[in-house]
Amino acid sequence: MPSPPSVLILFAHPALEKSRVNAVLIEAVRGLPGVTFRDLYEEYPDFDIRVEQEQSLLLEHDIIVLQHPFYWYSSPAILKEYQDLVLQHGWAYGNGGEALTGKTVLQVITTGGRETAYQREGINRFTIRELLVPFEQTARLCGMDYLPPFVAHGSLAMTPEAALKHADDYRRVVEALRDDAVNRDPIREHDRINSEAAMAFVGVRVGG
Amino acid sequence: MADDIFVQAFVYLMAAVVAVPIAKRFGLGSVLGYLIAGFIIGPFGLGFVGDEGEDVLHFAEFGVVIMLFVIGLELEAEKLWNLRRSILGLGGLQVLATTVIIGAATLALGYSWQIALAIGLILALSSTAIVLQTFNEKGLMRTEAGQNGFSVLLFQDIAVIPIIALLPLLAVAEATGGDDHADDTLISGLPGYAQALAIVGVVVGLIVVGRFLLRPVFRFIASAGIHEVFTAAALLIVVGIALLMGEVGLSPALGTFLAGVVLADSEYRHELEGDIEPFKGLLLGLFFISVGASIDLDVITGDWLNVTLIVVGLVIAKLAVLYALGVRFGMGFDQSTIFAFSLAQGGEFAFVLFSLAEEGGVLTASLTSPLIAAVAISMAITPLLFLLAEYVLLPKFGTKETENREADTVDEENPVIMAGFGRFGNYVGRLLRANGVGVTVLDNNANHIEVLRKLGIKSFYGDASRMDLLRSAGAADATLVILSMGDVEKQLELVHKIRHEFPGLTILARARDRRAATRLLNAGVEHVYRETLDSGVKMGTDALGMLGFRQHQAVRAGRNFRYHDEYHLREMAEEAGEDHMVPISVARERLELLERTLKSDIEDDGDEERDAGWDTDSLRRDVASRSGPGSEDG
The missing domain is CATH 1.20.1530.20 (Na+/H+ antiporter like fold)
Structure with a gap:
């Protein structure tokens, strides 16, 4: 059945031609029905983000996906610029800022290091969830539901097959979110939405 | 008697x-x-x-x-x-x-x-x-x-x-x-x-x-x-x-x-x-x-x-x-x-x-x-x-x-004086005015002035290379003077006079081409703008994008090209010294310039370094050497 576009993917990669995993991931979701794919670096090569246009896109969609490589424990520069400019006070947060209330945010990231590196004992000393706190809090302040992130670890040494597996999972998650077929509450217990345990709650009709 | x-x-x-x-x-x-x-x-x-x-x-x-x-x-x-x-x-x-x-x-x-x-x-x-x-x-x-x-x-x-x-x-x-x-x-x-x-x-x-x-x-x-x-x-x-x-x-x-x-x-x-x-x-x-x-x-x-x-x-x-x-x-x-x-x-x-x-x-x-x-x-x-x-x-x-x-009420002078408001200067002037910067225009084309006046822009007919005209347009109180006219001889004459009479004024000059730019640079103008450089680079950038380059990459490539071109222009200008005054034929000089420019493009081939921050090759080698080839990650 034809559904109105409900998923907005905001994709940020400054050098996609050098990417191995993200390039595969986007192929899995680009063009899906009900999914709007927006390539920020392609859209705004000069960083001149048109705020009104981006705000109306946010208004038109219920699920906002932020997809990007995990650079220096954060996003590539344009996504920061996007947040700074688009999430205006009085619109996204603060007095009268309720435009985004009730929407859902899913962050989709690729990391060079493996999952074991993102632990107390690991080289990065913090978990992914801890390191993503600024994004999570941004979503919360805007009244949005921040789901556990989709993380593709170890992209530096990832085989093509592993990348395809991630791509498949990514498509399933996006479709499930689009169709409101994610059992959110049990998923919240998990570090990432694409862990094997969490994927069990993806693609099942809520209450069905 | x-x-x-x-x-x-x-x-x-x-x-x-x-x-x-x-x-x-x-x-x-x-x-x-x-x-x-x-x-x-x-x-x-x-x-x-x-x-x-x-x-x-x-x-x-x-x-x-x-x-x-x-x-x-x-x-x-x-x-x-x-x-x-x-x-x-x-x-x-x-x-x-x-x-x-x-x-x-x-x-x-x-x-x-x-x-x-x-x-x-x-x-x-x-x-x-x-x-x-x-x-x-x-x-x-x-x-x-x-x-x-x-x-x-x-x-x-x-x-x-x-x-x-x-x-x-x-x-x-x-x-x-x-x-x-x-x-x-x-x-x-x-x-x-x-x-x-x-x-x-x-x-x-x-x-x-x-x-x-x-x-x-x-x-x-x-x-x-x-x-x-x-x-x-x-x-x-x-x-x-x-x-x-x-x-x-x-x-x-x-x-x-x-x-x-x-x-x-x-x-x-x-x-x-x-x-x-x-x-x-x-x-x-x-x-x-x-x-x-x-x-x-x-x-x-x-x-x-x-x-x-x-x-x-x-x-x-x-x-x-x-x-x-x-x-x-x-x-x-x-x-x-x-x-x-x-x-x-x-x-x-x-x-x-x-x-x-x-x-x-x-x-x-x-x-x-x-x-x-x-x-x-x-x-x-x-x-x-x-x-x-x-x-x-x-x-x-x-x-x-x-x-x-009382001085303020007598006459407010604009911070920018523009000499020339033709096909080049009009962009500069409009941009400044759109951002609330007052511009006084001098132009010796009576028709330009006519139009500007109708639009309420402070503009005067006259040859800007005359110091008295510049002075009465408020050069003594202005911050910038923009030489947006096309005639380089006139510009050079003006530059010389302005640097002498109004040393406090910052000069911005339009240059018709590389040769004009070189002469202006050597006359001591720091801010020289070649009139075709930016549109040429922009067209090249768009062409790259249409050929499948990522837009952001194309823009960066354009900027990088522009940076190097400016750099080489300045280097060549320094090399040229007073050379431009040597009466060799203009056409030959242009050709020589083009040749040197093209050569410098080839010498600049190793620009990859600027994207190294986004490059994961060396990181990948690092990871591979630690965990051995073929290692896999879920």
Whole structure:
């Protein structure tokens, strides 16, 4: 059945031609029905983000996906610029800022290091969830539901097959979110939405 | 000797050339220099100039006429309207109070009230020529004292007309003179009301013609592009108006002033000003010399006590009135002092009016001779009074108030001056204006100016390589000057002059091509903009995007290219040194430049480094060496 576009993917990669995993991931979701794919670096090569246009896109969609490589424990520069400019006070947060209330945010990231590196004992000393706190809090302040992130670890040494597996999972998650077929509450217990345990709650009709 | 006009011209010019720089060097100002020069060559000095000095004086009065035209050009009608309080209030009260005091003194000496009134009125006037020249020279025109002084002088110039009309009515004796000046006019045969109507008609006609007819005429002349014809047209207007005013019995100075005001908001204002300025300066100089030469030593020595008393009395009476008015009108001590000392002399109109009064039977020659001598002396000592105020009174008692309080309201100058507003400059100007930055445009294309004016952009017709034009456009107060015209020769000439005259101005220059850019760089311009560089790079960038490059990569590649191209341009410019002056053929030079540019592109091949931050190759090698090849991650 034809559904109105409900998923907005905001994709940020400054050098996609050098990417191995993200390039595969986007192929899995680009063009899906009900999914709007927006390539920020392609859209705004000069960083001149048109705020009104981006705000109306946010208004038109219920699920906002932020997809990007995990650079220096954060996003590539344009996504920061996007947040700074688009999430205006009085619109996204603060007095009268309720435009985004009730929407859902899913962050989709690729990391060079493996999952074991993102632990107390690991080289990065913090978990992914801890390191993503600024994004999570941004979503919360805007009244949005921040789901556990989709993380593709170890992209530096990832085989093509592993990348395809991630791509498949990514498509399933996006479709499930689009169709409101994610059992959110049990998923919240998990570090990432694409862990094997969490994927069990993806693609099942809520209450069905 | 006097038969030969060249000999006369030689004497006058020599006197000016010798005396004025010396007077300036001793801090006396040019006016005093001219006056001294005049006295020295006059009948009581070396005697080079004899009776014809009188004729020269009349001729040189035309300098005052031109000066009023130039002053009018600087005074838009709106500003004139803003000055109405000081013109009518300050000027009116000054004439009234001075007339009353001097008149009363004359009465006390036993003269009739008619004589007292005539002398009072005539002596109430000050010297527009000397005062304004001195204000300009000392940069006082925009101070409170300068503005108020100007207002008073303007009122006096207007007051001359009713005074001329009044004098015959004061006659007690039969007219002794031959021709009464007021009687030679075209309209003198008409009845009184018709004369009044004719005068009003002429003034209104002047305004209408100036407003609607002169501008198209100037545009037509300007489009011919022959500079001296424009100058001739400017002079023609001034002479024509002076003649017309004479015919209806109005002051020529007032008429040209009015014409100046009418043209003050036209795009030709600065060009007119610049063209006429040298004539004004020379004629005024001649005028001052004539005044100096006309000082009659026989009268002064024969009647030295009376003359001295008149001079002292006149100056003191004027000082008192002016100072009191200055304070009353809200000026502080410093400004009131300058105001009072600057205007405390008799004026050139006194010469004319005294002779009219004599001819009209109001005054006798025995009365006017010492008075004329006293007026001349008071004019001659004006520069000395200025010096007294400036170097004795103010340093001792002055409060050093800031003089800038009123300056803002006089004229706001834009921070950016643009030379050229054609197909390149219009982008620059529009961008600046869109962001609230005031731009003054100079362009020698009358059609550009026409359009800009309609859009309310402050713009003036003229060749920007003329320093006087640039100066009157506000170069002294501006921050940037943008040379957006296309002619590199003109630009280089301008750059040279600007760096010399306005070292504080930052220059931005458009360059037609690499060669022009090189020359501008070597002329010391730091900010050079090749007119095709950015669109060329933009097109290349878009082409890369259309060929499948990521947009962001294409933009970065474009920027990188641009950066290197600028870098190499500057390097080559340095290498070239004065080379560009070597007369090799332009085409060959262009080819050589192109060759060197292309070569430098090839040398710059290793630009990959700038993206290394996004590159994961080395990280991947790192990971691989630690965990061994083929390792897999879920």
